[in-house]
Amino acid sequence: MDHPPESAASRYARYVEATRDRPLPLALVDLDALERNVATVIGQAGGKTVRLATKSVRSVELLRRITVAAGGAISGVMAYCAAEASFLVDAGFRDVLVAYPSVSQEDARRIATANATGAVVRPVVDADEHLDAVETAAAAAGVIIPVVVDVDLAYRALGSRVHVGVRRSPLQDVDEIVAFIQSILRRRGLSFGGLLAYEAHVAGLGDKATGAPGAGSGLANAVMRSMKRWVRGPIAAHRQALADALDRANLPVPLFNGGGTGSVGWTAREPAITEIAAGSGFLASHLFDRYRDITLEPAACFALQAVRRPGPNFVTCLGGGFMASGAAGKDRLPQPYLPAGLRLTTLEGAGEVQTPLIVPGGVSIPLGAPVFFRHAKAGELAEHFNEYLMIRGHRIEGVATTYRGQGHAFL
Numbered sequence: 172m173d174h175p176p177e178s179a180a181s182r183y184a185r186y187v188e189a190t191r192d193r194p195l196p197l198a199l200v201d202l203d204a205l206e207r208n209v210a211t212v213i214g215q216a217g218g219k220t221v222r223l224a225t226k227s228v229r230s231v232e233l234l235r236r237i238t239v240a241a242g243g244a245i246s247g248v249m250a251y252c253a254a255e256a257s258f259l260v261d262a263g264f265r266d267v268l269v270a271y272p273s274v275s276q277e278d279a280r281r282i283a284t285a286n287a288t289g290a291v292v293r294p295v296v297d298a299d300e301h302l303d304a305v306e307t308a309a310a311a312a313g314v315i316i317p318v319v320v321d322v323d324l325a326y327r328a329l330g331s332r333v334h335v336g337v338r339r340s341p342l343q344d345v346d347e348i349v350a351f352i353q354s355i356l357r358r359r360g361l362s363f364g365g366l367l368a369y370e371a372h373v374a375g376l377g378d379k380a381t382g383a384p385g386a387g388s389g390l391a392n393a394v395m396r397s398m399k400r401w402v403r404g405p406i407a408a409h410r411q412a413l414a415d416a417l418d419r420a421n422l423p424v425p426l427f428n429g430g431g432t433g434s435v436g437w438t439a440r441e442p443a444i445t446e447i448a449a450g451s452g453f454l455a456s457h458l459f460d461r462y463r464d465i466t467l468e469p470a471a472c473f474a475l476q477a478v479r480r481p482g483p484n485f486v487t488c489l490g491g492g493f494m495a496s497g498a499a500g501k502d503r504l505p506q507p508y509l510p511a512g513l514r515l516t517t518l519e520g521a522g523e524v525q526t527p528l529i530v531p532g533g534v535s536i537p538l539g540a541p542v543f544f545r546h547a548k549a550g551e552l553a554e555h556f557n558e559y560l561m562i563r564g565h566r567i568e569g570v571a572t573t574y575r576g577q578g579h580a581f582l
Contacts (some may be wrong), residue, residue: 179511184327186474186509186543195476196490198556200233204470205453208225209240212452214467215436222428224450225255229553231262232561232571237453245533247291249428249448253278255581256292258574260285268319269294269429270367270448272301279308286314293364295582297321297340297351302358317364317425320352322413324370324406339369343408345416352422353526365426366413369448370406370434372419407441414443433462454549457506458495471513471552471559472508474541475526484529486536490527493555501548509543510534525581554574554580 190197211328213221221241226233226246247266250256255277257476258265269282273294282305285292296302296318309316321340342348355361410429417424427445430438432452439447450547451459455467479487495503504521507513519527521544530536546552553559557576574581 177508182194183509183511183543185563185565186472187541188561188565189567190474190541193560194565195474196556197469197541198473198552198558199560199562200454200471201469202236202568204231204287204455204468205237206240208453208455208467209237210471211465211467212435212449213244213431216244216426216447216449217436217439217442219439220244220446221435222247222249222446222448223453224249224270224431224448225259225550226251227450227548227550228454229550230559230571231259231574231577233559234259234264236249236571240297246446249450252581253281253294255542255574255579257285258579258581260288260290260292260391263291267292267424268367272296272298272321274304274305276302276307279341280311283305283308283312283314283316286316287312291317293317294320294321295367295563297342299354300359302355307359308357313358315362317362317427318355319364319426320348320355320365322348322366322368323409324368324409327555340457343409345413348413349416349420349422352417353420363422363425365424365428367428368410368413369429369431370438410443432459432465432467434464436464443497454552456495456547456549456552457508457545458502458547459549465471469508469545471549472543472545473505473552473556474543477536477538477540477542479525479527480538481527484532485527486530486542487525488542489525490523491521491544492523492531493521493544493546495551497548505546506542507542508545510536513542 223234223237223245225234247270248259249266249270250259252271253269253273256269259267282292282294294305305316305318323340323343329424342351352363355363427443428448429444432445432449435447435449438444452467454471455469459467474490475491477486478489481487493505497503507528512534514519514529516527516529553573554575556573558573559571560567561571
């Protein structure tokens with residue numbers, strides 16, 4: 172059943188009431204919005220299982236709630252690094268894909284130890300140096316470690332002088348990938364655990380003008396949409412060609428992971444893909460307002476205290492400089508969310524000690540009142556708070572401790 176849209180004024184009043192006795196700053200997750208986002212992402216996956224990208228959440232309690240809300244559609248989790256994977260195994264997660272490689276022997280030891288407990292922890296690899304580290308750790312622990320091969324999907328043309336995509340794996344040529352997988356099977360203590368083929372230049376690229384700073388013009392977004400349509404065909408063809416080559420080589424693929432929140436729907440239609448990665452879409456940070464192919468609802472935000480009125484139509488909040496990672500730009504700034512219509516100033520933006528805002532006519536913000544903001548990237552908000560208040564309706568249903576609140580900062 173469709174949920175009628177809630178007005179910004181109603182949501183602001185609800186959040187103010189729910190957090191009235193809580194000190195500022197604070198961070199919250201709207202559980203109803205979260206659950207609607209889960210339903211949206213799972214619906215777009217079209218029956219394919221979803222692997223939950225943990226770096227976009229960074230709270231064990233929220234990871235569990237998302238998994239329960241998905242009703243069996245989530246197959247496992249995708250961790251950022253070996254230390255996080257070990258932490259998640261200790262927290263009860265039994266199927267973990269470590270999405271970024273390492274040559275550290277300590278990281279490899281953590282992965283081997285986690286597999287020795289009966290969990291399935293698959294590290295991503297794309298170089299012999301990665302295999303050397305994992306092989307040594309597997310032998311020391313007496314376990315078989317399934318490794319997942321990271322495949323590059325960047326578009327290259329004109330003798331590789333044109334590169335459309337991120338700089339990830341060096342493995343792109345199908346024959347080279349098959350040979351690399353065959354080399355895995357010749358090593359002691361390793362098995363072929365599957366493929367990671369992430370189309371970051373599609374899943375991570377917004378293509379809808381929103382009016383937010385850094386969002387781009389209508390023309391720029393039209394160009395982005397054209398580029399995304401242009402590269403989708405080669406991406407799908409490359410993944411299918413790889414699947415066909417592995418089938419001819421009699422190399423079964425235990426999992427074939429692709430996608431991201433920005434490309435769940437079309438990636439799920441590829442026959443070769445067995446699971447879709449998604450994370451940011453559940454909390455819906457503001458960068459995800461810029462995607463035409465999926466409509467999500469803001470589910471996470473943080474509140475700052477209004478402490479000054481430096482001039483007519485201005486209010487200044489205490490703190491707030493929670494910048495997102497990536498190439499520096501206005502789109503990496505947190506954005507004022509509630510009350511509606513507030514804007515950052517061009518000169519100061521969001522500052523570590525203060526964030527001045529331009530207040531539209533008809534909006535009154537008493538000193539001491541909360542102003543709610545959205546982060547640009549979902550998981551990175553958790554690096555600034557020890558807990559999320561979990562809001563249901565007009566009340567706090569519980570508290571979700573973040574990784575930071577448990578004393579962890581996985582780098």
